[in-house]
Amino acid sequence: MADNKYLVGVFDDEDEVLHAVGEVRHSGIKIHEVYSPFAIHGLDRALGYSRPRMGIAAFLFGITGTCCALLLTFWTMGIDWPINVGGKNFFPFPTNVPIMFELTVLLASFGMAFTFFIMEGMGPTAKPIIFDERSSDDKFVMAIDLSKNKLSEGEITTILKKSGASEVNVKEA
Amino acid sequence: MHVVSPIRETLVLSGKTYHDVTEDICKQVEGKPTKEWKIVFGISVLVLLYGTAWVCWTWWEGLGVWGLNKTVGWAWDITNFVWWVGIGHAGTLISAVLLLFRQKWRTSINRAAEAMTIFAVICAASFIVMHMGRPWLAYFALPLPNTFGSLWVNFNSPLVWDVFAISTYFSVSCLFWYIGLIPDLATIRDRATGIRKKVYGALALGWTGGARGWARYEDVSLILAGLSTPLVLSVHTIVSFDFATSVIPGWHTTIFPPYFVAGAIFSGFAMVQNLMLITRVVYKLEDYVTLEHISLMNKIITLTGSVVGIAYITEFFIAAYSGVEYEKYAFINRATGPLWWSYAAMMFCNVVSPQLFWFEKIRRNIVVSFFMAVVVNIGMWFERFVIIVTSLHRDYLPSSWTYFTPRLGDISDYIFSFGFFFTAFLLFAKFLPVINMAEVKSVLKSSSEKYPGKEKKTA
Numbered sequence: 001m002a003d004n005k006y007l008v009g010v011f012d013d014e015d016e017v018l019h020a021v022g023e024v025r026h027s028g029i030k031i032h033e034v035y036s037p038f039a040i041h042g043l044d045r046a047l048g049y050s051r052p053r054m055g056i057a058a059f060l061f062g063i064t065g066t067c068c069a070l071l072l073t074f075w076t077m078g079i080d081w082p083i084n085v086g087g088k089n090f091f092p093f094p095t096n097v098p099i100m101f102e103l104t105v106l107l108a109s110f111g112m113a114f115t116f117f118i119m120e121g122m123g124p125t126a127k128p129i130i131f132d133e134r135s136s137d138d139k140f141v142m143a144i145d146l147s148k149n150k151l152s153e154g155e156i157t158t159i160l161k162k163s164g165a166s167e168v169n170v171k172e173a
Numbered sequence: 174m175h176v177v178s179p180i181r182e183t184l185v186l187s188g189k190t191y192h193d194v195t196e197d198i199c200k201q202v203e204g205k206p207t208k209e210w211k212i213v214f215g216i217s218v219l220v221l222l223y224g225t226a227w228v229c230w231t232w233w234e235g236l237g238v239w240g241l242n243k244t245v246g247w248a249w250d251i252t253n254f255v256w257w258v259g260i261g262h263a264g265t266l267i268s269a270v271l272l273l274f275r276q277k278w279r280t281s282i283n284r285a286a287e288a289m290t291i292f293a294v295i296c297a298a299s300f301i302v303m304h305m306g307r308p309w310l311a312y313f314a315l316p317l318p319n320t321f322g323s324l325w326v327n328f329n330s331p332l333v334w335d336v337f338a339i340s341t342y343f344s345v346s347c348l349f350w351y352i353g354l355i356p357d358l359a360t361i362r363d364r365a366t367g368i369r370k371k372v373y374g375a376l377a378l379g380w381t382g383g384a385r386g387w388a389r390y391e392d393v394s395l396i397l398a399g400l401s402t403p404l405v406l407s408v409h410t411i412v413s414f415d416f417a418t419s420v421i422p423g424w425h426t427t428i429f430p431p432y433f434v435a436g437a438i439f440s441g442f443a444m445v446q447n448l449m450l451i452t453r454v455v456y457k458l459e460d461y462v463t464l465e466h467i468s469l470m471n472k473i474i475t476l477t478g479s480v481v482g483i484a485y486i487t488e489f490f491i492a493a494y495s496g497v498e499y500e501k502y503a504f505i506n507r508a509t510g511p512l513w514w515s516y517a518a519m520m521f522c523n524v525v526s527p528q529l530f531w532f533e534k535i536r537r538n539i540v541v542s543f544f545m546a547v548v549v550n551i552g553m554w555f556e557r558f559v560i561i562v563t564s565l566h567r568d569y570l571p572s573s574w575t576y577f578t579p580r581l582g583d584i585s586d587y588i589f590s591f592g593f594f595f596t597a598f599l600l601f602a603k604f605l606p607v608i609n610m611a612e613v614k615s616v617l618k619s620s621s622e623k624y625p626g627k628e629k630k631t632a
Binding site for chain 1: 190191195325326328334337341356378381390392403411
């Protein structure tokens, strides 16, 4: 792992960090990421991220589930071993809807969740960089990669302090 | 952030800061188990051991240890199954449906309710396996190619739908619960040292709480809630199909799906009420699970109790209106036959008693709420017993009319499920945070006029 130097601005309040993101970006500084103990609505937009599109994964996996269920029931009931029950239809569509529905939900949920884990690089052996351990408690942490910014360490520190950071630390990772 | 009407009560009392929330909830996970916990856990394990011994005996000896007879082939087993599945529904209702409806008060109770869902579904499934009589053949319910030629399961059968519905519901509930746990597991990881840090670190899957992660996380939660809502409705609908698609008078009714779902919410909220009332006292969480929460849950209990009441009356009306002799008799027998007492218990517990909650004083009384939640669950158990046993015990042939008396096997196997449920819930309450810290923190500001932590800083 490349030893990059990060400046870590610590904020005490989510409104402050949300406001600071705008100010810091306005002064031309690239923000590595902002870490918070809970979801802050509007923060992803303030950072310029595109809307998350997990729904696409859910839809694709869901459709796969529906098709698998339809194939399974149609092939087993209609082709492989049709059972004559009082001369009724071998493959009545409505009675297969419950299976189709359940498999749709099952595949959509798990497919989306695992897509999320993969996109986030998550897993039991993941070794994340934690810039400040208090960011999962009560602090809101803004990490700035110094190697990716033209401004000097001192200048960025001043801007962070001005925009409301209660402390600014240096972290090498 | 969020605008909340000033007439709404605050969700979290005592002006907690973000750090207070972390401390209050993590304390239980990080500290040694308390004396109360040890005592209750000890009792639960003893009950579980007694129940397990009986379940083993049931498997060894066969279903003869139950009070079933030639006419009544389903009794306590399926009653317990439907009852537990119904209880399980409240967890998903609280976390998924209330999420879609943006009910912020759910944040204090959703974690425990979801855990309850998972354990209740396991209890329910255990009765399905038990009532098979030969549980080692349980895999027959799965669509597997087998050695007898590729004879498949019958996908037209509601019992096969049930297998799919319950297993999907269980898996998706576990997933939803676990995804909700990830940020809190990361909080515990960041506070811990040594082996605890390793274990919770692995469980937290490397969650950092970055803005991009949170945005995706919120998206995943919302879609999972959207998927879970029709799922939870489908599960009890399919459970009701086990009865409704048969041609037994008293079972063959189209009102079953909505009526079963309302009953499930009813009994589930009652069980959540019971668990939370105990947890809030033992873990000193009175500031998080407030009287307002209890009152709101009591309102839902009253609403769903009344829905169930209307369903009981509708069933009677439709039976009379159908003009079918057998259908009419099934309902008259239900209310006035030899099992009239179970019908009376159901009517009193489910329809009459929750009406007390129209009074605000009673809604906000902890002792009455706890007692009433127990009454509701007794009533809902009787509802399933009434539907199953009173529809079966007098069939088309009067010479085979009979009565059902439970034997020790029925009772002990039911006790087993309680032993498992409480043992599992206590383990959950010891090793995982019982309240969703991340979500509670996100409603802290909207719930109080000014976040106190901010005032301290400016002062």
